[in-house]
Amino acid sequence: MALAKLGVVVLDCPDPRALAEFYAGVLGGDIEEDDGWVDLRVPGGHSLAFQAAPGHVPPKWPALDGSQQFHLDLTVEDMDAAEKEVLALGAKVLDAEDRKRTWRVYADPAGHPFCLCAC
Template sequence: MAVAHLGSITVDCNDPAVLANFWAELLGGVIATSTDKFVSVKLPHLVLTAIRIPNYQPPSWPDESTPKQIHLDLAVADLDAAQAEAVRLGAKLCDYQPAPAKCRVLLDPAGHPFCLCLPPTP
């Protein structure tokens, strides 16, 4: 039996307001707490927090000279529509796409890679 559940994910960045607003819009959350150091986004079953880190360096994926730090896979029904909306909100499409028919790799405004993925087929 589980003794805990995942309650929060925290991502490093240099501008917590920009990053939190991006994730709030993309995932349909609301800003729950905001300070100069961190901004939390309330989602239905989780809180995502963006925290300011001095001298933050974004990941350099895919070369990994600066590790990606976190990687979220988001299930979507329509890759093209989800990609367009993520880009409109501030994401950038990565040049390297290992499986573009099933999954699209983007970077959030702080440079963290994340994937928009079709659900697996049975």
């Protein structure tokens, strides 16, 4: 049994709308924007999301010293239970102090950030 379902892949970028338009051109789909957050609803039920990242630096590929370019949002039914399990699997807490939020941020064992998000 899986612990979580993939919610949406989020790409940090300097201009969320422009990047969403690029991917809409590549993948098709409909763009939805809400207060700076941009979603691309791709045919087949998949989505990509785009958020502004001031100071965004494009990746150098391959590179050993790159910054976060995207993170995964993983939807879960029980945030506390999922948190316990991801920590047991080796995740590290990055930002989970505000227990009233509908999301919490962790790093996987290699340091890549991901969010657990309430369904």
